[in-house]
Amino acid sequence: MTQVDPRDDRALMAAHVAGDPDAFGELFRRHKDRMWAVALRTCNDPELAADAVQDGFISAFRRAASYRGDAQVTTWLHRIVVNACLDRLRRVRPTSELPEYDLADRHDHHASTVVRLDVQEALSKIPKAQRLALTLVDMEGLSVAEAATTLEVAEGTIKSRCARGRAALAELLRDKHGEGYR
Known part of the structure; x- marks a missing residue:
């Protein structure tokens, strides 16, 4: 069983920037589901949403040093994921309707x-x-x-x-x- 990291999000960001190899993984674990939900509602397409979440977390991983701590880490992540969604939507327009479900x-x-x-x-x-x-x-x-x-x-x-x-x-x-x- 994996032990939950007791550090708060800001401490994890600081640790990641300082070189802790596990800190960003914990942030991802904590926030991936919420970022997925935001991306899915923003893109209205599961494939685009998955790509946007991946793009967003890669961008956050690489740009972690730019996090100033002015806002919550989740707010910062939301901004990055929403921007990744908007970038994806600009490149590709969804062409399919909502899937049919057996209700x-x-x-x-x-x-x-x-x-x-x-x-x-x-x-x-x-x-x-x-x-x-x-x-x-x-x-x-x-x-x-x-x-x-x-x-x-x-x-x-x-x-x-x-x-x-x-x-x-x-x-x-x-x-x-x-x-x-x-």
Whole structure:
């Protein structure tokens, strides 16, 4: 069984920069799932997301000395992974629709899966800036300030993008499902 490193993220970054061969591996272990979730929601394509996460962590590994400690390590990683996603999206545009799923299993599973797919589809229809803000704030739980730092925009911009994005999502879901979505 692998022992969990007791150092906090900032200490691990400092140790990595100082040459500790295990420190960055611990950061990767701690944050890979969250970065994957951000990348998947940003790219809306598992292959692009996987490539972006890999690009992001390689970039973070190489640029660790540029981490100044102004923000949390997770905020810094979010910024790098989101930028890697945007780079990937600029190079390749996804051409496939959402995959079809066999939803005939259990009713509850069916309903939650349908809602999740409907939200994912609606997210793909709103402007990228709004989608990124909503993904970071509403889905990943970052504060407005952390999302602003990640996307390198003002906090007010994040707030307005989230508000416009939520309104657009509500409208798209209402159009699809009627007034039950508010």
